[in-house]
Amino acid sequence: MSDLSRRGLFGAVGVGGAAAGALVLAAAGSASPSSKEETVSDAYPYFGVHQGGIVTPAQDRMHFAAFDTAPGLDRDALIGLLRDWTDAASRMTQGGSAGELDAMSGSYDAPPEDTGEAYDLPPSGLTITFGFGPGLFLDAAGADRFGIAARRPAALERLPHFVADNLDPNLSDGDLCIQACAHDPQVAVHAIRNLTRIAFGRAVLRWSQLGFGRTSSTSVDQATPRNLFGFKDGTMGLRAEQTDLIDAHVWVQAGADPAADWLVGGSYMVARKIKMQIETWDRAPMREQENIVGRTKREGAPLSGGVEFDQPDFTLEGRGGVPVMDVASHVAIAHPDHNDGVQMLRRGYNYVDGNDQLGRLSAGLFFIAFVTDPRTHYIPMQSRLSRNDLMMEYLQHIGSGLWAVPPGVTEGEFVGQALFA
Amino acid sequence: MSDLSRRGLFGAVGVGGAAAGALVLAAAGSASPSSKEETVSDAYPYFGVHQGGIVTPAQDRMHFAAFDTAPGLDRDALIGLLRDWTDAASRMTQGGSAGELDAMSGSYDAPPEDTGEAYDLPPSGLTITFGFGPGLFLDAAGADRFGIAARRPAALERLPHFVADNLDPNLSDGDLCIQACAHDPQVAVHAIRNLTRIAFGRAVLRWSQLGFGRTSSTSVDQATPRNLFGFKDGTMGLRAEQTDLIDAHVWVQAGADPAADWLVGGSYMVARKIKMQIETWDRAPMREQENIVGRTKREGAPLSGGVEFDQPDFTLEGRGGVPVMDVASHVAIAHPDHNDGVQMLRRGYNYVDGNDQLGRLSAGLFFIAFVTDPRTHYIPMQSRLSRNDLMMEYLQHIGSGLWAVPPGVTEGEFVGQALFA
Numbered sequence: 001m002s003d004l005s006r007r008g009l010f011g012a013v014g015v016g017g018a019a020a021g022a023l024v025l026a027a028a029g030s031a032s033p034s035s036k037e038e039t040v041s042d043a044y045p046y047f048g049v050h051q052g053g054i055v056t057p058a059q060d061r062m063h064f065a066a067f068d069t070a071p072g073l074d075r076d077a078l079i080g081l082l083r084d085w086t087d088a089a090s091r092m093t094q095g096g097s098a099g100e101l102d103a104m105s106g107s108y109d110a111p112p113e114d115t116g117e118a119y120d121l122p123p124s125g126l127t128i129t130f131g132f133g134p135g136l137f138l139d140a141a142g143a144d145r146f147g148i149a150a151r152r153p154a155a156l157e158r159l160p161h162f163v164a165d166n167l168d169p170n171l172s173d174g175d176l177c178i179q180a181c182a183h184d185p186q187v188a189v190h191a192i193r194n195l196t197r198i199a200f201g202r203a204v205l206r207w208s209q210l211g212f213g214r215t216s217s218t219s220v221d222q223a224t225p226r227n228l229f230g231f232k233d234g235t236m237g238l239r240a241e242q243t244d245l246i247d248a249h250v251w252v253q254a255g256a257d258p259a260a261d262w263l264v265g266g267s268y269m270v271a272r273k274i275k276m277q278i279e280t281w282d283r284a285p286m287r288e289q290e291n292i293v294g295r296t297k298r299e300g301a302p303l304s305g306g307v308e309f310d311q312p313d314f315t316l317e318g319r320g321g322v323p324v325m326d327v328a329s330h331v332a333i334a335h336p337d338h339n340d341g342v343q344m345l346r347r348g349y350n351y352v353d354g355n356d357q358l359g360r361l362s363a364g365l366f367f368i369a370f371v372t373d374p375r376t377h378y379i380p381m382q383s384r385l386s387r388n389d390l391m392m393e394y395l396q397h398i399g400s401g402l403w404a405v406p407p408g409v410t411e412g413e414f415v416g417q418a419l420f421a
Numbered sequence: 422m423s424d425l426s427r428r429g430l431f432g433a434v435g436v437g438g439a440a441a442g443a444l445v446l447a448a449a450g451s452a453s454p455s456s457k458e459e460t461v462s463d464a465y466p467y468f469g470v471h472q473g474g475i476v477t478p479a480q481d482r483m484h485f486a487a488f489d490t491a492p493g494l495d496r497d498a499l500i501g502l503l504r505d506w507t508d509a510a511s512r513m514t515q516g517g518s519a520g521e522l523d524a525m526s527g528s529y530d531a532p533p534e535d536t537g538e539a540y541d542l543p544p545s546g547l548t549i550t551f552g553f554g555p556g557l558f559l560d561a562a563g564a565d566r567f568g569i570a571a572r573r574p575a576a577l578e579r580l581p582h583f584v585a586d587n588l589d590p591n592l593s594d595g596d597l598c599i600q601a602c603a604h605d606p607q608v609a610v611h612a613i614r615n616l617t618r619i620a621f622g623r624a625v626l627r628w629s630q631l632g633f634g635r636t637s638s639t640s641v642d643q644a645t646p647r648n649l650f651g652f653k654d655g656t657m658g659l660r661a662e663q664t665d666l667i668d669a670h671v672w673v674q675a676g677a678d679p680a681a682d683w684l685v686g687g688s689y690m691v692a693r694k695i696k697m698q699i700e701t702w703d704r705a706p707m708r709e710q711e712n713i714v715g716r717t718k719r720e721g722a723p724l725s726g727g728v729e730f731d732q733p734d735f736t737l738e739g740r741g742g743v744p745v746m747d748v749a750s751h752v753a754i755a756h757p758d759h760n761d762g763v764q765m766l767r768r769g770y771n772y773v774d775g776n777d778q779l780g781r782l783s784a785g786l787f788f789i790a791f792v793t794d795p796r797t798h799y800i801p802m803q804s805r806l807s808r809n810d811l812m813m814e815y816l817q818h819i820g821s822g823l824w825a826v827p828p829g830v831t832e833g834e835f836v837g838q839a840l841f842a
Contacts, residue, residue, distance in 0.1 A: 061633075063773070103651060104719035108708040115703055116651020116718060117771070120644070170778070185482075185606075185633040186647075189773050193649075193782060197703055205780035210773055212482075212606040212631065223541070226607075228614075230524060230537020282536055282618055287529040297537060298525035350538070352484070352610055352631055354774065357591070359626035361614060
């Protein structure tokens with residue numbers, strides 16, 4: 001794949017990224033837990049029915065960024081930004097430059113159009129996923145700055161306060177968001193950096209997060225990874241191959257919200273920065289850890305028996321008639337059977353942000369889920385988890401955001417174009 | 422390599438990590454810039470003449486941590502910590518557990534000995550490198566707490582203030598340090614987390630840093646990577662194959678410091694957290710960027726001509742007799758010809774720590790160099806760079822540390838044992 005660098009590809013992709021079709025990835029999945037660092041250099045197509053980075057097999061690295069629109073931005077300028085972002089994303093995902101010229105070309109008297117740190121690197125499975133926050137429709141002062149308030153999806157409201165929340169406003173919300181995922185973190189960082197640069201004067205980076213390891217599988221070909229509690233995470237999450245369930249639980253369906261028909265084929269992205277008290281967790285006995293999760297640590301099997309993907313038996317009783325699966329275990333409270341059957345496409349990442357002044361690692365889970373409607377598919381479950389989940393003793397939700405994720409882009413269009421039609 | 426997980430290896434490695442020899446890595450280098458994410462799952466041997474992580478081909482990911490010893494720690498307890506750290510490092514580098522039992526074994530009534538997030542992962546080329554800071558020999562009050570002050574290497578003093586320094590004490594120094602490098606960041610994070618846990622009550626994490634992408638090559642088989650200025654970095658750095666130069670410029674030689682004979686075969690590690698003003702840099706014209714660096718951005722060739730590894734010609738004049746290589750360019754000031762011939766083994770990493778309140782990415786270079794003597798091999802050069810380097814307009818050194826890196830460990834010993842003999 002040595003020719004699939006940003007250098008070699010530039011000629012083939014051209015300005016519009018038209019060669020995408022030739023580079024479709026056959027299978028990026030990693031069936032073996034030992035091959036976590038796959039050498040997958042290919043590109044996912046940018047244009048399509050849905051945006052990339054949702055049902056795409058979860059890449060190992062992520063850079064997420066949320067933006068505030070600049071105070072003076074008007075509708076045309078917002079559209080201009082979305083068009084520029086779309087063009088850049090269509091190029092970068094195919095291994096090309098953020099700009100029309102590659103990182104090393106152009107006038108010597110001008111800054112390069114691309115910052116260059118990914119110049120020699122292949123596409124690395126990069127996906128770029130854009131989202132629109134509630135503030136884009138109505139700003140803090142209640143103004144409809146972009147003339148789109150009437151088309152705000154009813155579900156697109158700031159997430160409610162959950163009882164155990166300890167949110168930092170500087171790690172929450174944002175009018176716009178971008179999720180960049182790739183096999184190589186330098187490629188994901190390059191994408192966010194260049195999109196931030198392109199936004200200069202139009203949107204400003206509000207908060208951002210690097211994730212170093214995926215905590216979810218979105219394909220049956222991917223082994224379940226472990227979170228920083230040392231447990232397999234995302235076992236119950238939806239997989240791309242479950243197309244009927246994905247339609248039911250992830251994509252916004254026609255007629256779901258007549259005011260927001262522009263969102264059909266899109267989704268909602270919930271992001272939660274969840275700090276883990278890992279030093280405290282590490283002092284908990286194995287029995288307590290497994291009881292809190294509701295699964296064995298080694299295999300990820302329900303404590304009621306079987307193997308990882310077997311269904312838990314919440315009725316099974318142990319000594320003294322006590323349920324083997326604690327009713328307040330994480331699995332019990334999050335299980336679809338206890339949440340009106342709702343499921344989520346989870347796509348989170350482990351993070352470490354250094355350490356605090358007491359020498360504790362600032363570490364945790366950057367939770368991401370894509371759902372068809374947060375009112376049915378996230379808020380009720382999180383309300384229960386926040387109140388009752390035994391795991392909350394070791395968690396703190398410190399950041400939060402909800403964004404509507406427009407459907408995929410047709411070549412020549414920009415992301416979210418139907419919202420402005 | 423699917424059997425080389427922490428799970429499969431445990432039996433083979435055993436408590437002492439004795440099976441290391443069978444897992445020696447033949448060649449981890451990545452000759453192609455497109456194969457940055459190598460699937461190198463093997464282990465480097467832990468025991469040897471030198472510690473790993475110095476001339477080891479630079480892995481792509483790093484987690485660095487600096488520690489302060491606990492106030493009440495005495496000599497025996499320090500030795501106990503170093504022995505526990507050595508034992509854990511010898512196991513983890515071979516794909517084993519931090520503890521004597523694997524992450525999933527042991528009593529259900531006790532916390533697991535290993536935190537578990539790397540349980541399914543292969544060794545991933547993990548190296549763990551320990552260093553001793555000046556404060557270990559004489560604490561801030563001038564006390565010789567561990568009875569080793571007389572054996573302090575003369576070169577092991579806090580680095581001097583350089584004129585452009587803007588150091589944060591919370592990102593500087595530390596009695597002890599650990600550099601964990603691996604192909605998989607989860608493996609590097611797991612190592613630092615578990616070593617931090619093992620130190621509980623004896624040493625506390627002072628500061629730490631994740632690096633997502635190497636900015637140096639330490640083997641001729643590795644392509645030169647790019648830093649966040651988009652330029653190839655570390656072209657002039659030493660490579661492991663230059664064994665005579667490595668002996669001269671990296672390893673501490675017998676007789677170099679009679680008081681510190683315990684350091685023979687070791688080295689000094691200089692770490693500098695260098696914040697890059699990337700938004701400003703990105704607005705600089707290509708001509709200015711290249712003039713500042715002294716190299717072409719595309720190929721990394723000296724501006725005086727040739728290809729990447731050609732020597733610059735500092736005498737070449739352009740129009741009006743102006744040197745083609747600016748005398749204040751980074752390459753000119755750092756070049757061995759202008760530094761009494763000294764060379765360094767560079768081993769730094771790109772980092773991004775989120776963003777500041779103005780929406781600028783908190784990004785830069787975590788500079789690491791291993792040298793035989795910082796008084797000759799770092800301080801004079803950095804003094805000149807800090808005063809004269811054109812690049813300083815776009816840089817800010819915000820963290821700093823110097824550590825003596827003991828030689829390699831023989832099985833049954835602990836790291837730095839000769840210091841306490």
